[in-house]
Amino acid sequence: xxxxxxxxxxxxxxxxxxxxxxxxxxxxxxxxxxxxxxxxxxxxxxxxxxxxxxxxxxxxxxxxxxxxxxxxxxxxxxxxxxxxxxxxxxxxxxxxxxxxxxxxxxxxxxxxxxxxxxxxxxxxxxxxxxxxxxxxxxxxxxxxxxxxxxxxxxxxxxxxxxxxxxxxxxxxxxxxxxxxxxxxxxxxxxxxxxxxxxxxxxxxxxxxxxxxxxxxxxxxxxxxxxxxxxxxxxxxxxxxxxxxx
Amino acid sequence: xxxxxxxxxxxxxxxxxxxxxxxxxxxxxxxxxxxxxxxxxxxxxxxxxxxxxxxxxxxxxxxxxxxxxxxxxxxxxxxxxxxxxxxxxxxxxxxxxxxxxxxxxxxxxxxxxxxxxxxxxxxxxxxxxxxxxxxxxxxxxxxxxxxxxxxxxxxxxxxxxxxxxxxxxxxxxxxxxxxxxxxxxxxxxxxxxxxxxxxxxxxxxxxxxxxxxxxxxxxxxxxxxxxxxxxxxxxxxxxxxxxxxxxxxxxxxxxxxxxxxxxxxxxxxxxxxxxxxxxxxxxxxxxxxxxxxxxxxxxxxxxxxx
Numbered sequence: 133x134x135x136x137x138x139x140x141x142x143x144x145x146x147x148x149x150x151x152x153x154x155x156x157x158x159x160x161x162x163x164x165x166x167x168x169x170x171x172x173x174x175x176x177x178x179x180x181x182x183x184x185x186x187x188x189x190x191x192x193x194x195x196x197x198x199x200x201x202x203x204x205x206x207x208x209x210x211x212x213x214x215x216x217x218x219x220x221x222x223x224x225x226x227x228x229x230x231x232x233x234x235x236x237x238x239x240x241x242x243x244x245x246x247x248x249x250x251x252x253x254x255x256x257x258x259x260x261x262x263x264x265x266x267x268x269x270x271x272x273x274x275x276x277x278x279x280x281x282x283x284x285x286x287x288x289x290x291x292x293x294x295x296x297x298x299x300x301x302x303x304x305x306x307x308x309x310x311x312x313x314x315x316x317x318x319x320x321x322x323x324x325x326x327x328x329x330x331x332x333x334x335x336x337x338x339x340x341x342x343x344x345x346x347x348x349x350x351x352x353x354x355x356x357x358x359x360x361x362x363x364x365x366x367x368x369x370x371x372x373x374x375x376x377x
Numbered sequence: 378x379x380x381x382x383x384x385x386x387x388x389x390x391x392x393x394x395x396x397x398x399x400x401x402x403x404x405x406x407x408x409x410x411x412x413x414x415x416x417x418x419x420x421x422x423x424x425x426x427x428x429x430x431x432x433x434x435x436x437x438x439x440x441x442x443x444x445x446x447x448x449x450x451x452x453x454x455x456x457x458x459x460x461x462x463x464x465x466x467x468x469x470x471x472x473x474x475x476x477x478x479x480x481x482x483x484x485x486x487x488x489x490x491x492x493x494x495x496x497x498x499x500x501x502x503x504x505x506x507x508x509x510x511x512x513x514x515x516x517x518x519x520x521x522x523x524x525x526x527x528x529x530x531x532x533x534x535x536x537x538x539x540x541x542x543x544x545x546x547x548x549x550x551x552x553x554x555x556x557x558x559x560x561x562x563x564x565x566x567x568x569x570x571x572x573x574x575x576x577x578x579x580x581x582x583x584x585x586x587x588x589x590x591x592x593x594x595x596x597x598x599x600x601x602x603x604x605x606x607x608x609x610x611x612x613x614x615x616x617x618x619x620x621x622x623x624x625x626x627x628x629x630x631x632x633x634x635x636x637x638x639x640x641x642x643x644x645x646x647x648x649x650x651x652x653x654x655x656x657x658x659x660x661x662x663x664x665x666x667x668x669x670x671x672x673x674x675x676x677x678x679x680x681x682x683x
Binding site: 164167171175273280283284287309310311315318 | 395404428
């Protein structure tokens, strides 16, 4: 029953957020600062994750595809496709679930247990539009940006690793990458990143907003937010693959 | 730096990187305006967005979009990353390269009028190697089909034979064959020593003959020479017999024709008739003498007799 209760309360929070999303004045400053925290500050970790994922993928694919019948360009095609369709969105999503999700849940949880949210409410502020809406909207804007960063650096990392290790010449890598490139793959990856951003921020906001039980409660809310975000990212990944491909 | 600047710059950079990345991957020139033409095809097997476009073996562009047009033909939009424009009447062939990969190959015409960006060139579908492979496959398929039919016919007949009690016949034949083989095996087991002895004996005999042949070679040669001379004598005897036979034939012919005394004796029935009547008369006479001896004896006197 707890699952249904949580789901119902989560939907209620989303409804309040959608209803109060027009109150731009009340959350504009928070919106900008959330975009910085969610997007700008996350760029280094996402770029790092992208470069290393691409490089590892390139090296491991070239290690596995040792055959005279398979052209080297196949490695470029596999690495590029994997990163654009899947890894750029999922890896950055999982990394951000830890970084952004945990931060949001901790922030809101601490505000809840220290009764700051109650204080906002008592001063006549709409706490949902002040705290939840800017965070979720910031993810809609910044997650595609982070996806582009992850995808670009991922393909670049793969190309670089291929050249440095001497496994895949740049011309072969690019030939394969370009031959099998479809514009739809980028749209698909970007859609994923937006969905993952929504999942991470909304779940984290929900867990933090309804945290209870002092410092321990905040810790539990943070853990739950991160774990649930990861699980729902993987579930959403599967669902999107079934629906959109 | 204010937060707004940071956000603005981040988003702008992301958009620019995204657009440039897309153009780079889709092989659209990064900064210059693209040169685009289209061609209409009846079918475009394997051509998708991103398929390579070649000209004289060099990759010059890629397919941007494939879509149906009003008259059910397929329009393929191609973008080129080259400085030169295509002359009017150039042909775009869809060809299968490297067995499975499909590409478009542009054949330039000799026209001096160039196709402007967004213009049309001629599209043709060329089956290439895959067409040949398909033809061979179809022919092989037909052969296999007919072979399979024959095989199934043969199997059907075998089934029929088996259904009509042929199975029992085959079983009996096989068991008979088994019995025969086991019989032969028994014989070989039992008489193996004898057979070996016989073979050894035969070998010895042949060796003896060989030895004899070499020892008595001169005598054998003499015998053969004698045989040869005898044979030649036989020849002359045969000739004489032939001549005799001819003469005998002549005599027989004359006899058959009734020529000469012998011929008449054999062929003329009058002698036989005379002899026959004589014999009959003699019989009658003897019969009369037996019946009436007195008639004949009354004329005889004992004195006359003695």
